[in-house]
Amino acid sequence: MHGLLQCMRDRTAAECSRCLQESIPRLPSCCYGNQGGVVLGYNCNLRVEIYTYYDLALDGDAPPPLAPPPSSFVGESKRGKKRIDVALAVALPVGTVLVAVVVVLGVLLCRRNKSNRKKTQPDNNNSKEGGVRYVEPEQFNVAMLRAATNNFSEENKLGEGGFGEVFKGILPDREEIAVKRLSQNSSQGFHELKNELVLAAKLKHRNLVQLLGVCLQEEKLLIYEYMPNRSLDTFLFDPVRRQQLDWSRRFAIICGIARGLLYLHEESRLKVIHRDLKPSNVLLDADMNPKISDFGLARAFGGDQSRDITRRPVGTLGYMSPEYAYWGHVSTKSDMFSFGVIVLEMVTGRRNNSAYSDTSDSVSVLSLVWDKWRAGSTGDVVDPSLAESQYPESEVLNCIEIGLLCVQENPADRPDASAVVLMLSSPSSTSDDRPAPSRPAFVFSSNFILESSCRAGALSDKQLSASQNEVSISELEPR
Structure with missing residues (x-):
């Protein structure tokens, strides 16, 4: 490789050197794939080729004069010697810089070629x-x-x-x-x-x-x-395996899900909205530690973006927030609604998108928890399998309160992931700085009639039907 930086005479040596340092990093981006290239700067340009395209004839390499100059030209001889010294002073640093340019360019191009050989992208349009x-x-x-x-x-x-x-x-x-x-x-x-x-x-x-x-x-x-204990729903909604979930494990799972959401919403390089958070998408490792999975429906936000609108809401009925199900509004508060439903399911041991019991006057989990919360008898909704073991009542009440706060109708009234993690670390459910929960957004009364504090109209029977195997629903509106 052969390179040369040329500067106009109105630029100082320091400015010329700065131009060189600024031009080198631009070569791979502008000229990759070509045998040579030119980077144009302000009154300077850097050119690199695979052949010698310049001729640096240094005056210092010329042979000495055959005879001393006449005495009348002593002044001119001194000036000529001074010009030679100046040329040497300029040429030597420029030659050193050129060698450095060639070395740097060789390293950059080798690394670029090596990284490109490792990449296999069948469709460049899918790279972003x-x-x-x-x-x-x-x-x-x-x-x-x-x-x-x-x-x-x-x-x-x-x-x-x-x-x-x-x-x-x-x-x-x-x-x-x-x-x-x-x-x-x-x-x-x-x-x-x-x-x-x-x-x-x-x-x-x-x-x-x-x-x-x-x-x-x-x-x-x-x-x-591999997650040996599979998904959370295989334990929580199974009458036999549910016995393995004592309260300490359930609380640890709730805290782990909250930490995972905190990372997705606030701590990762991207702000990621899961959009399909439910027990079947929470996997358990050998130590019963929860791990959020299935990001096929997730939506990533860049910069300061905090919400978006999608034409086709996707997810699972029973875990979708009202603003997302009705209007397609996507935000971190959509995930917090799903998290609130999971918390209440962990406390009650029942699915939200199914009847609480088999009787004709059964109600949904959200409706039952809300009614018992207002009546001050939240202990009645705790999973009966936990009754035989001791569990801290304040911790259970704290989780019920957090769950109700997360399923509020207004997204602004729901806490974010960082606030939930903080509230989970404080077992007190009577904190003065917390707002009191209000009626959940969705409430199912007897015969599965949907009551919602939203004023967007009723859903059809087809829209109310929940999938038996919790397969994600891609459309809520008929064609």
Whole structure:
């Protein structure tokens, strides 16, 4: 590589040197892929080629004169010698700078070529999603994943959703993994997979499931860390396995989910709204620590953006906030509504999107908790499986209050994740600085008639029907 910086005579040596330092970093961005390039600055320019395009003839290399000059030209001889000294003083630093330029450019170009060889992007248009740069995870071989999951056998199947299926796998090094397999018939699965690749690779937290890699050969597969205890709903809503969830474990799970939301909403490099937070998307590791999963429907905000409007609300009925279900308003408070529902489900041991009991006059969980809260008898809603064990009453009341605060109709009245984490660390439920909970946004009375303090009109019977397997709903309005 051959490079030369040229400066106009009106620029000082310091200004010329500054121009060089400013021009070098611009070469990879403006001239990558070309054999040479020119960076134009203010009264200076830097040119780099793969051949010698300049001829630096230094006066100091010229042979000495054959005879001494006449005495009458002594003054001119002195001036000529002075010019030679000045030329040497300028040429030597310039030569040194040129050598430095060549070395720096060689290093930059080698690193650029090495990084580009590692990247495999089948579609350049997918390198960004919502202003988020794509971070490529580790590439897995499809043959390896087929062997790890016994060719995606039914006995290794962990679960199923709208995107496809999840299988347990064991790698050759005995590491256990979970493989999410995109369904061939899923219309929304590819967008979810792309969204998850963009977001999950950037999110690192102990209360978020870690993305280990991806495979796009023949099939579209995502590889996650394996969660041996599966999802929270398999424990909470199972009459037998629920016995393993004493109050200390339930409270630890509530706190872990809150910390995960705090990271997504405030501490990560991106402000991420999950949009489908529910017990089936909260996985439990071997120590029953909760980890939020499934970012296929998540929405990332950049800069100071705090809310957005989507034309197609997605999520699961029973966990969607009213402003999101009715008008598609997305914000961090949408996730806090879902979190509030989960907290009340953890206390009662019942699903919110199903009847509290099998009697004809049954009511929803939110309605029952609200009625008991107003009557001052919240102990009646605590999961009966907890009655035999001792649990701190103040801690349970604190969680009920937090849950009711999170399901308020007005998003501004709901606490954010940082406030919830602070309230969970304080068991007092009578704090003077907390606002009193008001009536929840959604209340189901007998016969599943929806009562809402929202004034947006009633939903149709089709819209009220909840999915039995909690598959995400992509549309709420008929075509």
